[in-house]
Amino acid sequence: MKTFLIRRVLTAIPLIIVVTFITKALLVASPGNYLDSLKLIPSISPDYIAQMESKYHLDSNNVFERYWYWFWPALQGDFGFSFTKSASVWSLIGERVPNTLLLTGSALIFSWVFAIPLGMIAAVHRNRWIDKIIGFISFFGLSIPSLFFSLLMILFAAKTRLFPVGGIHNQVMWDSMSAWERFVDTSWHLVLPMIVLGTIGLAQYVRQMRSEMIETLSQDYIRTARAKGLSRWRVLTRHALGNAINPLITIFGFSLASLLAGALLTEYVFAWPGLGTLTFDALINKDEPLVMASVVMLVLMLVVGNMFADILLGIIDPRIRLE
Amino acid sequence: MMLKQNKEVTLVAPDGSSAEIVVDAVERVAPIRGRSPSEILWLKLRRNRTAMIGLYTLAVMYAAAILAGFIAPYSYDNARHDLPFYPPMIARIHIFDDEGNLSRPFVYHLIPVDPQLATYRDDTSRRYPLRLFVRGDSYHILWLIKSNIHLFGVDEPGHIFLFGSDKVGQDIFSRILYGAQVSLSIGIVGIIISTIIGMIVGGIAGYFGGATDFAIMRIVEILLALPSLYFILILRQSFGTGMSSVHIYFIIVIILAFIGWATEARVIRGMVMSIKEQEYVIAARAMGFSNARIIIRHILPNTLSFVIVTATLSVPFFILSEVALSFLGVGIQEPEPSWGNMLVAAQNNRYLTDFPWVLIPGLFIFLAVMSWNFLGDGLRDAADPRTLS
Numbered sequence: 160m161k162t163f164l165i166r167r168v169l170t171a172i173p174l175i176i177v178v179t180f181i182t183k184a185l186l187v188a189s190p191g192n193y194l195d196s197l198k199l200i201p202s203i204s205p206d207y208i209a210q211m212e213s214k215y216h217l218d219s220n221n222v223f224e225r226y227w228y229w230f231w232p233a234l235q236g237d238f239g240f241s242f243t244k245s246a247s248v249w250s251l252i253g254e255r256v257p258n259t260l261l262l263t264g265s266a267l268i269f270s271w272v273f274a275i276p277l278g279m280i281a282a283v284h285r286n287r288w289i290d291k292i293i294g295f296i297s298f299f300g301l302s303i304p305s306l307f308f309s310l311l312m313i314l315f316a317a318k319t320r321l322f323p324v325g326g327i328h329n330q331v332m333w334d335s336m337s338a339w340e341r342f343v344d345t346s347w348h349l350v351l352p353m354i355v356l357g358t359i360g361l362a363q364y365v366r367q368m369r370s371e372m373i374e375t376l377s378q379d380y381i382r383t384a385r386a387k388g389l390s391r392w393r394v395l396t397r398h399a400l401g402n403a404i405n406p407l408i409t410i411f412g413f414s415l416a417s418l419l420a421g422a423l424l425t426e427y428v429f430a431w432p433g434l435g436t437l438t439f440d441a442l443i444n445k446d447e448p449l450v451m452a453s454v455v456m457l458v459l460m461l462v463v464g465n466m467f468a469d470i471l472l473g474i475i476d477p478r479i480r481l482e
Numbered sequence: 483m484m485l486k487q488n489k490e491v492t493l494v495a496p497d498g499s500s501a502e503i504v505v506d507a508v509e510r511v512a513p514i515r516g517r518s519p520s521e522i523l524w525l526k527l528r529r530n531r532t533a534m535i536g537l538y539t540l541a542v543m544y545a546a547a548i549l550a551g552f553i554a555p556y557s558y559d560n561a562r563h564d565l566p567f568y569p570p571m572i573a574r575i576h577i578f579d580d581e582g583n584l585s586r587p588f589v590y591h592l593i594p595v596d597p598q599l600a601t602y603r604d605d606t607s608r609r610y611p612l613r614l615f616v617r618g619d620s621y622h623i624l625w626l627i628k629s630n631i632h633l634f635g636v637d638e639p640g641h642i643f644l645f646g647s648d649k650v651g652q653d654i655f656s657r658i659l660y661g662a663q664v665s666l667s668i669g670i671v672g673i674i675i676s677t678i679i680g681m682i683v684g685g686i687a688g689y690f691g692g693a694t695d696f697a698i699m700r701i702v703e704i705l706l707a708l709p710s711l712y713f714i715l716i717l718r719q720s721f722g723t724g725m726s727s728v729h730i731y732f733i734i735v736i737i738l739a740f741i742g743w744a745t746e747a748r749v750i751r752g753m754v755m756s757i758k759e760q761e762y763v764i765a766a767r768a769m770g771f772s773n774a775r776i777i778i779r780h781i782l783p784n785t786l787s788f789v790i791v792t793a794t795l796s797v798p799f800f801i802l803s804e805v806a807l808s809f810l811g812v813g814i815q816e817p818e819p820s821w822g823n824m825l826v827a828a829q830n831n832r833y834l835t836d837f838p839w840v841l842i843p844g845l846f847i848f849l850a851v852m853s854w855n856f857l858g859d860g861l862r863d864a865a866d867p868r869t870l871s
Contacts (some may be wrong), residue, residue: 177704182716190722245843305846306809317835324831397703413706421707424806428829438712438762439810442719450716457709 164466170464173296175455182454183226186447192217193242193445215447224323229451239448243441248452251437256456258327259433262352263422269357270364275404279395285373293365300362305355305421309428312351325430352429356421360414367410371403405476412468415461498562519787526864533860536853543850547662551621554656555635555642559817560619562641562651567594567600567837571648575612587612591640600837610640646839649827658843661819661851666850667802668735673793680746681789685777687747688754698747705744713741714803718812727818734807739801749792753785787865795858798851805847821847
């Protein structure tokens with residue numbers, strides 16, 4: 160277990176270096192920089208701009224040089240200051256990461272909690288009407304563009320006034336709320352974006368769960384267990400489920416990237432103050448330090464998520480040893 | 483053997499109906515013999531109802547996109563600034579006149595009551611019959627045919643906004659048709675480019691193996707591991723802003739193909755690795771053919787059915803990415819329509835609740851993605867050798 164963790168962390172390092180280098184190279188290649196917008200403001204003196212330019216090495220077009228000026232301080236934990244928000248990059252990201260984790264985490268729980276029973280029901284009642292309905296729902300979930308789905312949800316929220324139309328909490332009342340009220344308020348704001356983001360995964364997991372379950376149920380040991388006189392329920396939950404769920408966890412590792420990409424759109428539409436919208440704004444404004452730190456954060460989230468999936472697989476499947 | 487037996491059974495079968503079933507079975511299975519994999523794929527696909535529904539829907543949508551200028555009653559940038567957020571008229575086409583008699587379909591003249599609030603009322607004294615092949619804005623079909631005859635329309639000063647009008651009084655129905663040209667074609671063009679890259683790169687990796695394979699597969703892994711939308715956005719920003727929509731269109735296609743080839747390459751590499759061990763490849767090598775010829779002429783054609791499946795299943799990625807980019811404001815720019823930038827109006831909560839028809843382009847994105855998924859699923863089942871019998 161220990162060697163496994165150490166090796167995973169070590170393999171993540173070249174990944175982070177490659178990805179940040181590509182990002183830096185693309186940022187250097189992109190025409191213009193943040194200072195261009197400052198140059199248009201007459202009240203900002205050219206001296207100040209020249210000072211900024213040399214301070215952040217924006218005058219150099221050498222990718223390796225620019226990367227090094229970012230990499231060396233970053234290695235020591237200094238990710239610099241945001242150009243646009245005049246705050247340290249870490250504090251900005253630190254504010255947003257919990258929000259993104261809350262959204263993606265609850266979306267994941269949402270999709271798993273519904274996908275496993277639905278997939279099992281569909282497999283057990285294969286080719287019956289209930290299987291067809293579940294199949295239709297999962298196909299619907301797989302095909303509905305999350306952008307369109309988000310907008311439909313906001314329309315629903317605005318028309319019925321059952322849910323807030325966006326944001327993470329009630330801005331006006333937030334300061335006067337008790338801890339419990341804050342929890343309820345945040346959960347209330349979370350429901351719709353969670354459903355939107357969770358539906359994509361839900362559809363994938365249901366289909367996978369169904370086919371794995373059908374495969375597992377046709378195995379000899381299931382017939383043996385039934386022949387032994389075990390109840391159907393016990394065979395399903397104790398014998399079949401554990402075996403059918405393995406590939407799902409592998410898929411979970413793969414789908415993290417698409418979950419984070421989906422989170423960007425969902426956050427944008429629901430005005431959810433997460434890492435996705437922060438990164439997008441930083442990109443649009445050419446806020447280089449912020450973009451770089453967000454990319455590092457995204458890759459870290461992916462690596463940790465995948466590691467988590469592997470550990471989970473090791474716990475559920477005793478045949479897999481983490482070494 | 484089995485086929486022959488089946489046939490004999492039909493000959494001696496006393497009962498007419500059962501004989502028909504058996505004959506049917508023979509006819510269904512028999513043609514598979516001696517046919518190319520692509521033909522088998524098509525024969526099996528034709529039996530899959532949902533896949534065929536998807537295929538027909540796509541055929542209609544793509545045909546409509548090509549003929550957009552003819553079908554759309556207005557040009558995409560024909561803005562009537564005095565008629566913003568005109569409600570959809572598809573439900574306001576009357577076929578009964580005031581006396582309740584059946585008449586040819588007509589619409590009433592609509593008078594803006596308060597342009598600020600976008601409220602209108604019917605002027606029942608003025609009606610405009612729906613006419614076929616009316617003259618209107620001029621357009622091109624595939625840059626070749628220039629015309630100004632539209633499939634349907636009403637005489638000026640009447641208006642026909644089937645799906646309503648948008649913020650600046652442009653016809654949403656017409657813009658959806660023109661937007662389809664962008665949003666639907668990006669899927670096809672993108673998938674063709676990325677499939678070609680994927681076939682070449684995957685073929686090289688699988689055929690040569692060793693260090694080449696290792697290097698290529700690490701790149702593929704990184705591409706697949708990254709959240710694509712972030713990568714697309716970073717790539718998009720590196721091209722800068724302030725370009726024409728045509729320019730942006732090609733940039734988007736290039737970016738998406740650059741990211742999309744990884745999926746194809748991984749599938750093809752795996753297939754090539756198993757195919758290259760087969761006798762006919764070894765024979766080709768023994769005959770002294772060049773590596774390029776063996777890969778292109780002998781190995782890659784055998785991966786074709788799987789390439790088609792993977793490609794079909796990847797098309798939604800291209801369509802949705804273009805929609806996302808245009809929605810986020812870094813894709814196709816106004817006044818050129820795309821299904822993505824048309825949805826920007828729905829970002830405004832007031833527009834969304836008061837004029838929900840701004841969401842209609844989303845329905846078409848949904849329809850297109852679902853049809854591609856239907857078709858892709860059907861193709862995957864058809865390409866699965868286990869379903870052969």
